[in-house]
Amino acid sequence: MSAAAESAIPASPAPGPRPIPAVVPKGAAGLSLTERVAGQEQLLPAPLLGLLVTLHRAIEPERRALLAARRERQAFYDAGGLPDFRDDTRAIREGDWKVAPIPQALQDRRVEITGPVDPKMVINALNSGAHCYMADFEDSTAPTWRNLLAGQGALAGAVEGSLAFEAGNGKQYRLRPYEERAVLIVRPRGWHLDEKHVRVDGEPIAGGLFDMAVFAYHNARTLMANDRGPYFYLPKLQSMEEAALWETALSHVEAFLGLPHGQMKATVLVETLPAVFEMDEILHALRDRIVGLNCGRWDYIFSYLKTFRAHADKVLPERGQVTMTQPFLKAYSELLIRTCHRRGAHAMGGMAAQIPNASDPVANEQALARVRADKLREVTAGHDGTWVAHPALIPVAREMFDAHMPTPNQHHVLREDVQVSRDDLIRPCEGTITREGFENNVEVCVRYLAAWLDGNGCVPIHGMMEDAATAEIARAQLWQWLHHSDPRGRHADGSPVHLADGTVVDFALFERTLAALPGRLGDTAGLPGGNRIAEATALLDELTRACQLVEFLTLPAYARLD
Template sequence: MAVPSEKLVSRPIEIHADTTGYEDVLTPEALAFLARLHRFAEPRRRQLLEARRQRQVCYDAGVLPDFRADTQAIREGDWTVAPIPAALEDRRVEITGPVERKMIINALNSGAKVFMADFEDSSAPSFANQLDGQVNLRDAVNGTLEYRAPEGKLYRVGPHPAVLVVRPRGWHLPERHITVYGEPIAGALVDFGLFAYHNARALLAQDRGPYFYLPKLEAMEEAALWDEVMALAEDELGLAYGSMKATVLIETLPAVFQMHEILHALRERVVGLNCGRWDYIFSYLKTFRRHRDRLLPDRGQVVMTVPFLKAYSELLIQTCHRRGAFAMGGMAAQIPIKNDEDANDQAMDKVRADKLREVQAGHDGTWVAHPALVPVAMEIFDRHMPTPNQLQLKRDDVKADRDTLIAPCGGTITRAGFDNNVEVALRYTAAWLEGLGCVPIHNLMEDAATAEIARSQLWQWLHHGDLVFTDHAPIDLALFDHALATHTHRLQGSTLPGARRATDAARLLAELTHADELGSFLTLPAYEQLA
């Protein structure tokens, strides 16, 4: 059946975009499936987002996040998660990236154990990008994925690809191009639902499964909603209960106080937790946006060995291993530096040191953003983790209390750090508005999480008043405006990603930075300007 463009179904589900070329993805049956997921999840999703807002009101008033009294029995109980599928027992190196066709092939062929195909922070969610991603992943699952480069080179998936895990968008992000009875559907349900509908059975037939990474959760109730959505999807698709497996990113400060509870809410299908370090730093900034005593220094100084981040990662290991789940390490944002051997050696040494810290602490695997980093990380984990994982390492020595988990971080605010934040926030936002979700800037792969750190730090430094740089010069909005104008002019005159949207990005960044309140997510207002 041909699918017309602009509007697919008059009621209950409507598509407000050109669907040409996506007819076999947006089938009437697949859309009906999405509508059922929406009707089930939307009321609770809205309640949970309002609960987030109310928590932030409390934090702004001076309340500090803490472990929940009402869930003490879960934390102290003797329980474990369901057995982990054989395909996921060894996850020592995972590669992540957007759902772009060539990227998927290179990631599957990279030698990593897992490829996390990302519809979220490394993708700009234009309607075409998200649906192209669904086409690309369907072809990967079916074994037909290939890509011919403009110069003629043909890329195909090799015989031993990485295990595919999909990250849908977070609960907070809408998909404005699809509405159900006039309401935008959650982007999370679109990404999850279309992938599950078209690929779940084929994956299970391959002794794989519909495996997912769940982002941005703040509370056990948000995890419980995902569990119920997956159970509904399994029922609708005729799959056995628990066929869908999930790994949860602990990338918000509130979530670190509910790791046992999140695992418990998903205990029949959860495989592990992941240290989403960059979003976690952003969440620390956002949670404490009104707390002058918890400002963070330059991003480069906020490393995983500072007390609040060290406690976070080690408590995650202890929690996961107590419950029989994997504790995944964080992202290495470095990328190869081709024209400077010394600089490249220094970057790779940073990756090795980071991965050595993770494996020695007890992590069961780690993340990289570039295929060239897979053998670097793999060598470290192979040498120090001869077994498929480290579930036997319980880390009973870890004592991470509330105060340690939220401890202020010492350091300085420098002119270079301020200027870098302006540049990263501007260049990333401009590239995102052009449809790119991950952008190399100064030899680091920046995504939405790292851009959020830059944006949030700027807002905090500028709105707490009387802050100064290490040279005692004042940090003020006039300085920000000058730096933003300078970088906008440079970007406009370049061939860099985002050059065409530099003015739009600068206008948005200025508005967010001058605002009296730190916006919850950069991608929400930016989405309204995305083609």
């Protein structure tokens, strides 16, 4: 075993592969761990490993079948098919039913903050004054083995109340009293992501199952005793069947831990285009435990791009112009509100990814003005709460919701005026691609990939907090623009994609932009992942030139992690 593998959990991993022998824990026949770090025996005791074995065997066959169904669905779209509401579930959509009652701790969720699970972030988020903190093992966390275990340890310490952190400058971070902390909600990884460090019967376990089960094992009883959950955010679902599989997994863990059925509550992020056509069905599949749906706007835009990757008539403008006021996104958010409130569930708004800029008052006020307008739109439309990515935005978001939502939520706002058709949800928006927009997409992709490969899943770039979801938009747009300028796939009218100044978007432009990037970045020594810029550039080049849009950038990048 290498010296790096023997280091303490919080240490940063050295890049590159390391040959580490598999470790077979006692009492968990069939399970092997492909990496070891100091302290993991306390986080992964034998009974928990036994739970992971039974959970994997109960869930994995159906997970594989559902991932195959995703591929079949995408092939249908690639052949020209369009998503639509299901005929076989009409009775669910038209039926008169409600979800289970919402716990008191989740009645008021007007401002939620999200971020990764490192100890400093966990303390700051719980102390931030937000109503809820979504601890993110998915889009904001690069899933190195150390990151995952350090995150689980930090959350267990937070639930226990013992978590503390000392920065390199000696600054101390401590949790506020229990009643002053945000309500903790954990986001495990999506069904598409494996956890390569844990194998059962020779297969990697689903990353989301690992995240959920480890957190529940250590914290469920304490949280239940304090009327605080456990609570989860479930990401990137595409169908009611995928929601039903989460129901099976959560019920399995509840039974193992001796919890009442439905004790573990869930909020589902509607962040894929197929899912918007099955919102009633997803609520119904999880009706004993679901408390709401969330407009995962950034992933939703990415999903739109990915779903219509072969459709020349669905090319979108640069991402800065694809805002929630665009008709297809407005239809999505308002249909979500109507659907949730009809069923007695929360309709959560999306994330403001802006970062305040104290050094530039003009830019700072412009950013805050955009946040105010966004949160005003959400609360007046009927949303029950919203997300921010930075603590300084919490007062801005709360100001808007306090002014327009005097009640804990807005379930009484039924939005029966909302009438949304299939075509409303898939009609693309108009706009342009500026040269700066094209170059910014390239820069964001390279810088985010470099940071992610270096173990950092959340990166501030040009006043925005970039995570996997926002970077995916930039990456998918580059592929879409370039491949629909290719003679094999142009605009519906036969014209190539071009910049606002008339320049054709082709691979020559892409190559020039990549070549100019080092000059644009300057000294990369101080950038997150600055030592992996060249590797990230090569990976972006490979992904962009691929004949087919790769499903998620984190899939090929994961093979290079650790």
